[in-house]
Amino acid sequence: MISVPKRFSFGEDWLTAGIALAIASGKTKVELTQPTRKKIASSWEIVQNIVDKGHPVYGINTGFGPLCTTKISKEETTILQTNILQSHSVGVGKAINTDIAKLMLILKVHSLAKGFSGIAETTLDRIIWHIENDAIPVVPSQGSVGASGDLAPLSHLFLPLIGLGKIEHQGKVYDTPSFFKKYNLAPLELGPKEGLALINGTQFIAAHAVKVVEKLHSCLSQADVIGAMMIEGLQGSVKPFFNELHALRPFKGSIHVAKRVKRLLKGSEIMEDHIDCERVQDPYSLRCIPQVHGASRNAWLHLKELLEVELNSVTDNPVIVDEELTISGGNFHGQPLAMALDYACLAASEIGNISDRRIYLALEGNSPGVPKLLMQDTGINSGYMILQYTTAALASENKGLCFPSSADSIPTSLGQEDHVSMGSIGGRKALQVIGNVEKILAIELLTAAQAFEFRKPMKSGIFLEEIHKEVRKKVAFADKDRVFADDIEKGIQMIKDKTILHLINQIGEKEKISLRTKHSDEFEVY
Known part of the structure; x- marks a missing residue:
């Protein structure tokens, strides 16, 4: 059997099913290297520039889905990202196993750390904290059609970032405000595109x-x-x-x-x-x-x-390629x-x-x-x-x-x-x-x-x-x-x-x- 690495660099190293499982079990430690952080920061800055210029880009300063032609003001772009996590948290049914929810976190960080998503370093650092401390969000099993990303399950997965939802830790389920109080954490304020970047993707399917x-x-x-x-x-x-x-x-x-x-x-x-x-x-x-x-x-x-x-x-989606090119x-x-x-x-x-x-x-x-x-x-x-x-x-x-x-x-x-x-x-x-x-x-x-x-x-x-x-x-x-x-x-x-x-x-x-x-x-x- 091929051995797994002791350390894995998100956004850089090649991820396999075995390595993802090794990270989830604690056998492999994770990191964001400085070159990766630089790429992440650059992508985040591009999103800020898009907001400042006001040129319409889907999900950054427009509504979602059929509301893609609805323009969102600069002042409302952060509210939009918080709202999308709440409105899309419509999952039902029995919660998925925590090991699958943890895999979803791992897979999502690796994808976002590629530097094409406009996510903030602080957001990724918080998700990694959840992985390393086995503070795993509770995710309902039903509600995704597996196309516009696994929208509902990913929304539930990241509700704790904004102080909502539930977290399972050491065999006990907490509502997020209680958990944050116990561990002296505060909700994050998501920047433009961050909410959309978090819930657009195939991590529910891929974790399964x-x-x-x-x-x-x-x-x-x-x-x-x-x-x-x-x-x-x-x-x-x-x-x-x-x-x-x-x-x-x-x-x-x-x-x-x-x-x-x-x-x-x-x-x-x-x-x-x-x-x-x-x-x-x-x-x-x-x-x-x-x-x-x-x-x-x-x-x-x-x-x-x-x-x-x-x-x-x-x-x-959309993908931030560079200053001149975003692709929906x-x-x-x-x-x-x-x-x-x-x-x-x-x-x-x-x-x-x-x-x-x-x-x-x-x-x-x-x-x-x-x-x-x-x-x-x-x-x-x-x-x-x-x-x-x-x-x-x-x-x-x-x-x-x-x-x-x-x-x-x-x-x-x-x-x-x-x-x-x-x-x-x-x-x-x-x-x-x-x-x-x-x-x-x-x-x-x-x-x-x-x-x-x-x-x-x-x-x-x-x-x-x-x-x-x-x-x-x-x-x-x-x-x-x-x-x-x-x-x-x-x-x-x-x-x-x-x-x-x-x-x-x-x-x-x-x-x-x-x-x-x-x-x-x-x-x-x-």
Whole structure:
């Protein structure tokens, strides 16, 4: 894994999903260097000159949206910026997680620090203070159409700058005036364009995309391992994972997955035991793991690549290029990420879909030595039958959530904003699907471990053998029915904690064995 930097310079360094997460977790410190501060100050001065000259520039001395032809006096330009934060704070629904709101702050500072937004240094310094002190604004999850920037959520995000809104700090939610009093802070007075610069942008969509990149990567990596354990449990063939096959159709994802699974199966007594069996080929859910998991890997890689462009872009409006040129354009439009998030959502759903098929396969009792429903004494016991009901329900729910949000558009702002991306909805939905996939993978992990048990006393390779032992530390072999919901919760926690991935890293370091491939660096979050 590529290490993250100890320090990150906003507006200068290249931001990735991994670095953004490292900043949010406190592993990477942040700064505004003097050259960056100089660019920021220069852009701010240009805005002051525009106000002094009175030449109409959108959002600086005009109204917003359909009010773009309404001239605002020099004296009212600062009131305009305060009003826009208040009028656009129309979010509803449950608040987003604080880690996503914190990512929004990080991504916004990096974009504004490029020096094309007319923001004041003092405003950026205050936002950085919020990041460094984990004083995170409360942001409702609903209300953005993902086009004129994520207007509603970004407005809520920056209400605390003017002394309004709510802040979560150390597990407690404060109204901003109370928080300011406790920490001896005062509201800022926003200058011309600052309010608009703060709320125009794609940081709500992009912050969700950062979490999608992180969480989907975890699911993909664990799905390979759990799929390999299921192959062992059901005595599948290793041949579909040979490089000779995938070299003939060299998609990066397929090659990467095939090599990982083949190495996980290396040295397995279980594989050797049925090397001359009469079964010609396995069902697709086992045989096509490289192609299916690999396709989802490719979708993940596409999102990661597009996201990095977005993280290092200027996405507000208008853009202050220099003294002579300001451009009112559409860099705030969320379409580039919206479509990729819908693709990633489908990719995640398919990982859950094929996982459910492997679970069903394990229950059929068609693999020698593995009893129907993964339990010897059935009839009085239902075995693992109903666990698959849960994965079927989750997989079906995900299919319903896969309708692409970006396929929809509802005009807003009295028709001024007549095509919108709905990327904000796509980002939230993708995380919902991934949450369901985590649950499906947890159940497959338990199911694969149960099937694996029937191969004893034969042993697998070192990776899968140790992973099976780790599962058994938390969930015992089931020889009769019990409350399986308790087992599932333990499995879900293992998936969320990335228990098996950490174990693989430990084994690899100890035994000097690696699952890395020539595409490993590309398929890393960092």
